[in-house]
Amino acid sequence: MFRDDILKGTVACVTGGGTGIGKATALTLARYGADVVLAARDQTRLEATAAEVRALGRRALAVATDVSDPAQVKRLVAQGVAEFGRLDLYVNNAAANFIRPTRMMTPVRWKTVVDIVLNGTFYGCLEAGKHMLERGSGSIVNIVAAYAWTGAPGLAASASAKAGVVTLTRSLGAEWSGAGVRVNAIAPGLIDTPQTRERLWPTDEMRAKLLGTVPMGRFGTEADVANLVVYLASPMGSYVAGEVITADGAQHLGKGALDMLGELKAVRRPRP
Numbered sequence: 001m002f003r004d005d006i007l008k009g010t011v012a013c014v015t016g017g018g019t020g021i022g023k024a025t026a027l028t029l030a031r032y033g034a035d036v037v038l039a040a041r042d043q044t045r046l047e048a049t050a051a052e053v054r055a056l057g058r059r060a061l062a063v064a065t066d067v068s069d070p071a072q073v074k075r076l077v078a079q080g081v082a083e084f085g086r087l088d089l090y091v092n093n094a095a096a097n098f099i100r101p102t103r104m105m106t107p108v109r110w111k112t113v114v115d116i117v118l119n120g121t122f123y124g125c126l127e128a129g130k131h132m133l134e135r136g137s138g139s140i141v142n143i144v145a146a147y148a149w150t151g152a153p154g155l156a157a158s159a160s161a162k163a164g165v166v167t168l169t170r171s172l173g174a175e176w177s178g179a180g181v182r183v184n185a186i187a188p189g190l191i192d193t194p195q196t197r198e199r200l201w202p203t204d205e206m207r208a209k210l211l212g213t214v215p216m217g218r219f220g221t222e223a224d225v226a227n228l229v230v231y232l233a234s235p236m237g238s239y240v241a242g243e244v245i246t247a248d249g250a251q252h253l254g255k256g257a258l259d260m261l262g263e264l265k266a267v268r269r270p271r272p
Contacts, residue, residue: 008033018045067120173242189248216249
């Protein structure tokens with residue numbers, strides 16, 4: 001467990017902070033002492049999350065932001081710094097996806113995903129990074145996905161964009177760590193949220209099939225990701241830079257063809 005005050009005195013900005021992993025991350029950061037700037041396109045949801053942050057005794061600022069617009073991201077960082085005087089952590093969590101066969105992907109939809117996932121992450125790194133480099137300290141955490149390395153059917157746009165974020169993370173980790181700014185990423189696997197339940201496993205049969213691909217035997221939770229953000233933002237992660245931490249219950253290591261090896265002992269003939 002982390003100390004309750006491990007992030008006391010820090011200011012964090014979380015994009016996509018109104019729902020899902022972003023909301024859980026914002027609330028977790030607040031529980032450990034951080035004040036939080038929340039960004040997403042839906043101001044109503046942001047204000048609801050901001051109210052929950054304040055209920056934890058921390059300060060919150062909700063800024064409606066489309067991260068695909070560099071001017072809006074610049075304004076977001078400027079407003080956060082103006083309100084709280086500093087920015088110690090920036091979490092690039094905003095995402096977009098269209099799950100469909102690639103032959104059905106239109107150029108407009110492709111561009112939408114790339115603009116939000118890859119370009120939006122770059123804009124966030126750029127604006128937050130400028131402030132942090134001037135101060136000589138800071139942490140940026142980019143949320144990607146385990147399929148950024150492997151690709152996945154029906155996820156060509158998202159996988160391509162997130163793969164770009166992986167290399168951006170490593171590039172900035174090498175470029176900025178010597179100046180006190182650490183850039184890392186987290187690659188979640190199947191995380192159990194209302195959104196994923198609706199889009200990825202709307203039936204019990206689909207849920208069981210997907211769960212069967214996870215060696216750990218369970219789906220991840222929003223807290224699994226949020227706690228990693230706390231680690232990377234805190235002094236406990238001070239020597240980690242340019243790293244991508246996978247949190248998918250070992251799903252990316254594969255589960256299937258070699259599972260039978262565990263059963264060989266029961267069926268093979270004894271040696272003479």
